[in-house]
Amino acid sequence: DSMQGRRKMRALGIDPGTALCGYGIIDKDGPSLRVLDYGVIETFPSMGMDERLEIVFTGLNQLLEEYRPQIVGVEELFFNRNITTAITVAQARGVILLAGRLAGVPIYECTPLQVKQQVVGYGRATKKQVIDMTMQMLHIQEKISPDDAADALAIGLTAIYRTENESVYGRIWRS
Numbered sequence: 001d002s003m004q005g006r007r008k009m010r011a012l013g014i015d016p017g018t019a020l021c022g023y024g025i026i027d028k029d030g031p032s033l034r035v036l037d038y039g040v041i042e043t044f045p046s047m048g049m050d051e052r053l054e055i056v057f058t059g060l061n062q063l064l065e066e067y068r069p070q071i072v073g074v075e076e077l078f079f080n081r082n083i084t085t086a087i088t089v090a091q092a093r094g095v096i097l098l099a100g101r102l103a104g105v106p107i108y109e110c111t112p113l114q115v116k117q118q119v120v121g122y123g124r125a126t127k128k129q130v131i132d133m134t135m136q137m138l139h140i141q142e143k144i145s146p147d148d149a150a151d152a153l154a155i156g157l158t159a160i161y162r163t164e165n166e167s168v169y170g171r172i173w174r175s
Helices: 002-006 049-067 083-102 112-119 127-137 147-168
Strands: 008-015 020-029 032-042 071-075 107-110
Touching (some): 008 049, 008 147, 020 147, 032 049, 032 147, 071 083, 083 107, 107 112, 107 147, 112 127, 112 147, 127 147
Parallel strands (some): 008 071, 071 107
Antiparallel strands (some): 020 032
């Protein structure tokens, strides 16, 4: 459906974490993509977890209020070998899901595999391939730093394309 392709959409992509929580805001208007903002919400190990989560939550609320995205893309938790990291990421994801919910924005959760397939077209793509392709798709010349911000943009792209495709087929994606 050609009308679907012309729909405007704004996504906030989030790479969840407590030390560095990556974010990226992308506008899609028909076939054209534009990055409005990207970066990280940073917290420090000297802080208590409650304070770190508050900073992530507050930062996300500011982004939601300023940019008013139609969708939030967030990476699903995958279990790495470090259980401590997994727990802190899970806690960050909790406040991210809550911030989106309170703002009334649908949340699209995607796996690292889905991000690789969507951005690179290959599920075994390397982190570097994902970042390079993200920069190419979004016409970003200078290296995105840190990687968490690049990951967030890739997640935002995945949320936009997957949402468009699912809504074309009438699938329910609202959280």
